[in-house]
Amino acid sequence: RLTSYLDSMSSEFGTTSGRGRHLPWDRPITRRDLLRYGGMLGFGAVGASMLAACCPSAELGAAIDTSAGAIPPAEAKYLAIVIVDGCRSDYLGYGNLPNLHSMMGSGTFYRNAWSGIMQAITPACHASLGTGLFPKNNGGILGFWWENPTNQKYGECANLTDTLDPTKPGGTTAIDADSLSRLLKQSQAPTMAGLLKQVDPTAKVYTSSGVKFYAADAVGGPDADYIAYYWNDGPNTYRPLSIPGHELPANILNDPSLRTETYTTMNYGVEGQPSAGHPGLQDELVIQMASKVIKQERPRIVILNLPEMDYPFGHLNGGPHNPAFVTAIMESADQAIGNLFQTYKDMGIFHQTVFAFLGDHGMVPLEQQVDPSPI
Numbered sequence: 001r002l003t004s005y006l007d008s009m010s011s012e013f014g015t016t017s018g019r020g021r022h023l024p025w026d027r028p029i030t031r032r033d034l035l036r037y038g039g040m041l042g043f044g045a046v047g048a049s050m051l052a053a054c055c056p057s058a059e060l061g062a063a064i065d066t067s068a069g070a071i072p073p074a075e076a077k078y079l080a081i082v083i084v085d086g087c088r089s090d091y092l093g094y095g096n097l098p099n100l101h102s103m104m105g106s107g108t109f110y111r112n113a114w115s116g117i118m119q120a121i122t123p124a125c126h127a128s129l130g131t132g133l134f135p136k137n138n139g140g141i142l143g144f145w146w147e148n149p150t151n152q153k154y155g156e157c158a159n160l161t162d163t164l165d166p167t168k169p170g171g172t173t174a175i176d177a178d179s180l181s182r183l184l185k186q187s188q189a190p191t192m193a194g195l196l197k198q199v200d201p202t203a204k205v206y207t208s209s210g211v212k213f214y215a216a217d218a219v220g221g222p223d224a225d226y227i228a229y230y231w232n233d234g235p236n237t238y239r240p241l242s243i244p245g246h247e248l249p250a251n252i253l254n255d256p257s258l259r260t261e262t263y264t265t266m267n268y269g270v271e272g273q274p275s276a277g278h279p280g281l282q283d284e285l286v287i288q289m290a291s292k293v294i295k296q297e298r299p300r301i302v303i304l305n306l307p308e309m310d311y312p313f314g315h316l317n318g319g320p321h322n323p324a325f326v327t328a329i330m331e332s333a334d335q336a337i338g339n340l341f342q343t344y345k346d347m348g349i350f351h352q353t354v355f356a357f358l359g360d361h362g363m364v365p366l367e368q369q370v371d372p373s374p375i
Contacts, residue, residue: 078353079192080340081303083129083219084333085122085212086310087359088320095327097334099341103357117361119143122310123180125360126218130303131189139187141180141218178227178243180214185222192301193223200300206293209305210282215360217243219303226293228253230285236261238282240289248293258289279325280332282308287336291343298347304340306333310363319363 084091089111092100103109117128117135121143124135131138184191193205206228207220213229220227227246232238239259242248252258260281283306290304313325320326337357344350 076352076354077300078344078349079301079356080344080353081129081301081356081358082333082337082340083126083215083303083305083358083360084309084330085215085305085307085360086314086319086363087330088362089359090320091309091326091330091359094323095331095334097330099334099338100357103337103355107355120361122212122305122360123214123218126215126305127180127184127221129358129360130191130193130219130221131184133189137187138189139183141183144214178217178245180218181220181222181224181227181243181246184218189221191221191223192303193221193225196300197223203300204297205301205303206290206297206299207303207305208286208290208293210286210307211311212305212307213241213243215305215307216303219305220246225299226297228289228293230282238285240285249296252289252292252296255292258285258292260285279313279328280308280336282306283329283333283336287339290340294343295347305360306336309333314363315366316369318366318369321365321367 092104115128117124119125119135119142124141124143127138127141128134135142196203196205204226205220205224206226207216207224208226208228209216210230211232213227216227216229224246226248227243228240228248229243230238231241237259240248240253242253247253262278286304286306290302293299294302309326309329313319313322313329317325337355341350341355344353
């Protein structure tokens with residue numbers, strides 16, 4: 001999709017092909033550009049006409065006058081994407097979601113937008129979101145595994161079975177956390193970060209998640225400047241880390257406000273398991289760290305994975321089979337998005353930013369649970 005998008009843009013604007021092409025993204029994007037090409041970027045939710053309208057914050061939630069000449073030309077310079085992992089489209093009807101509903105009211109909302117990636121699983125979906133390509137064209141990333149395109153043999157690309165590296169201090173760093181972006185680089189797939197840097201080499205790109213380092217790595221790819229995630233040090237401590245080669249400044253990683261000593265477990269409400277009592281805390285910390293990065297580093301692209309809807313809630317609590325859990329996480333995510341809005345307002349760049357809200361894959365109702373201990 002990104003390839004056809006670039007070809008179309010190159011043809012219309014008389015740009016050259018190849019890595020040295022001069023894309024028209026260094027000028028303000030017009031409403032015509034956005035409506036014609038924006039959907040080809042793969043942003044399968046809200047955001048397209050938000051960029052075209054560039055409403056000031058006071059007008060969020062108000063109806064947009066679409067009559068001729070009523071909407072000024074857009075001058076969006078920043079992109080912020082929030083991905084709620086495992087979010088179904090019907091979850092937008094759960095609970096009180098004022099920030100998401102304001103986006104839906106003044107932006108573009110797709111009720112049936114999807115792309116048929118048969119491995120509906122976090123790493124594969126995030127790799128496709130970041131490249132606009134199916135797995136066969138972005139390095140063969142098929143979830144937590146990959147398929148060698150030359151010999152069709154499988155291998156692990158995100159090590160989850162032994163997630164601690166004993167050679168690191170405390171053994172608290174994910175093993176080979178950057179493997180997905182290396183596969184993307186090997187495949188020479190285009191990425192959002194790489195395409196942006198073609199027209200602005202000084203631009204910074206930041207991706208982050210909670211414990212899902214593989215989500216942040218896959219959507220950021222080899223060209224993202226900063227890729228961060230969170231990690232458990234024992235049963236209580238939860239702190240931010242960077243993927244090697246994409247390190248955040250030390251003052252952010254060591255900020256005591258970005259860690260917690262009371263994050264006991266992720267097994268919310270599972271029978272026989274202790275309850276953490278902190279639903280939404282993991283997602284909230286992702287947004288808190290993003291706010292500090294935005295204020296200090298001013299990235300042009302920010303992509304945030306909020307993982308709690310998928311795990312633990314979806315896998316351990318039945319997904320839509322337990323609406324109370326869905327409601328709690330959706331309301332928490334909505335509040336986090338409101339805090340993200342406020343960060344961009346504080347920076348004075350809210351009106352220059354397009355926001356997109358996505359799900360990476362869905363979740364069927366899980367009505368039966370299997371005790372994993374005998375397995």
